[in-house]
Amino acid sequence: MTFSTKSFVLSTLFAFCLLLMLPFGAQAAAPPVRIAVVAGGGSGMEQDVVDRISSQLQSNEEIVLSTVNPDWYVVCNIKENVDQASGQIRYNGTVLVKTTDGQVLGTYAVQKYNQDFSLSPGAPLNKALVDGAARDVIGALAQRAIAPIQQAVVVEMETRERVMQAGDLAAQDKYDDAIGLLSPITPDTAHFSRVQKMMQTLVMEQQSFKAYQSGVEKQKEKHFAEAITAYKQVSEQSKRKKVVREKVAECTAALKSPIKVTKRQAGAH
Numbered sequence: 001m002t003f004s005t006k007s008f009v010l011s012t013l014f015a016f017c018l019l020l021m022l023p024f025g026a027q028a029a030a031p032p033v034r035i036a037v038v039a040g041g042g043s044g045m046e047q048d049v050v051d052r053i054s055s056q057l058q059s060n061e062e063i064v065l066s067t068v069n070p071d072w073y074v075v076c077n078i079k080e081n082v083d084q085a086s087g088q089i090r091y092n093g094t095v096l097v098k099t100t101d102g103q104v105l106g107t108y109a110v111q112k113y114n115q116d117f118s119l120s121p122g123a124p125l126n127k128a129l130v131d132g133a134a135r136d137v138i139g140a141l142a143q144r145a146i147a148p149i150q151q152a153v154v155v156e157m158e159t160r161e162r163v164m165q166a167g168d169l170a171a172q173d174k175y176d177d178a179i180g181l182l183s184p185i186t187p188d189t190a191h192f193s194r195v196q197k198m199m200q201t202l203v204m205e206q207q208s209f210k211a212y213q214s215g216v217e218k219q220k221e222k223h224f225a226e227a228i229t230a231y232k233q234v235s236e237q238s239k240r241k242k243v244v245r246e247k248v249a250e251c252t253a254a255l256k257s258p259i260k261v262t263k264r265q266a267g268a269h
Contacts, residue, residue, distance in 0.1 A: 030160035032062050033153050036070035040077035040096075045134055049076040049093065052142035053149070060150065062157050071156075072105065072190070073098055074149065078137060089113070089129055091137040095145035097152065099190050105152050108145040112137040152190075159189050166202070175206035201237075208238035215247060224251040 037054050039046035053074060057063050074097050081090040091112045097105040112133045162181045169178040179202050185195045215230035228251045234244045 030157055030164055032064045033072065033156050034064045034066050034068075034070045035072045035074055035149075035153075036067040037065060037074040038067070038076070040075045043078060045078045045080075045091075045138055046076045048138045049078065049095070049142050052138070053095070053146060056142075056146045057149065060153065062153050070100060073100065074145070076141070078141070080134075089133045091133050093137045093141035095141060097145075097149060103190060103193075105188075105190060106145075106148050108141070108148060110137055110141040110144055112140070155188075156190055159185055159191055159195070163191070163195065163198070166198075170202060170205065173205075173209055175202050175209065178202050179206070204235050205238055208234040208240055212240050212244060212247075215244070219247065219251055222254070224254045227251045 035057065037050050037057070039050050053076070054065055058065055074095060076093075076095050078091055078093040081092070082088070093110045093112075095106075095108045097107070099105065162185065166178040166181045169175070169181070179199055182195055182199050182202070185192060189195075211230050211233035215227045215234075218224075218227035218230055228248055231244045231248050231251070234240055238244070
């Protein structure tokens with residue numbers, strides 16, 4: 001995974017910061033990633049994988065292991081296929097890492113195969129071969145999944161930091177810088193679709209801010225009709241919509257007010 005994520009209205013910028021518990025426009029440390037490591041089928045072998053992965057992840061300060069309001073699920077599955085007739089012993093293990101809204105961040109699989117060649121009719125399969133295959137798939141599956149999960153957490157924390165910084169910059173109307181921070185976030189990150197909509201909000205606010213500034217300048221120059229035209233380019237979804245309505249009302253009132261003529265100007269006609 002390289003560094004490059006439901007309905008999302010145009011207030012995404014604020015909602016996304018709340019989602020990550022990052023106060024909009026405030027500098028704070030990004031919260032750790034909450035991960036629920038669970039056994040998909042509830043078997044003892046799956047629970048062994050859960051325990052091994054959990055023991056490796058629990059020392060990471062950027063991870064909180066919890067089944068309460070997790071950000072991600074790590075689902076461990078092991079399927080056993082033991083054929084008494086042929087003596088084949090096969091285990092297929094998978095670890096699925098996904099967000100709570102269903103985005104798959106990674107799938108890691110291990111297969112272990114043993115063959116009991118000394119099987120005699122009616123005799124049980126060699127217990128050592130069965131147990132050995134189970135131990136091998138448990139260990140290999142946990143080992144294969146741990147490093148990618150830890151790397152995914154690094155990417156996630158970088159994404160959260162960028163979202164936090166972008167929110168702070170947007171609060172200062174530094175939209176170019178905010179958009180630049182979010183641009184490297186690619187589809188393999190957990191929040192890509194939501195960040196894309198956040199960027200759309202930033203672009204909208206950027207354009208609205210420029211239109212607002214233009215309207216303010218025109219209003220100062222008493223070009224009220226041109227100011228109104230500029231103000232009307234501000235999106236109805238912008239955080240400035242309320243003040244823009246007030247500005248339009250001021251300009252409209254100015255256009256309707258009678259022109260004051262001084263006595264000296266009246267005598268000149």
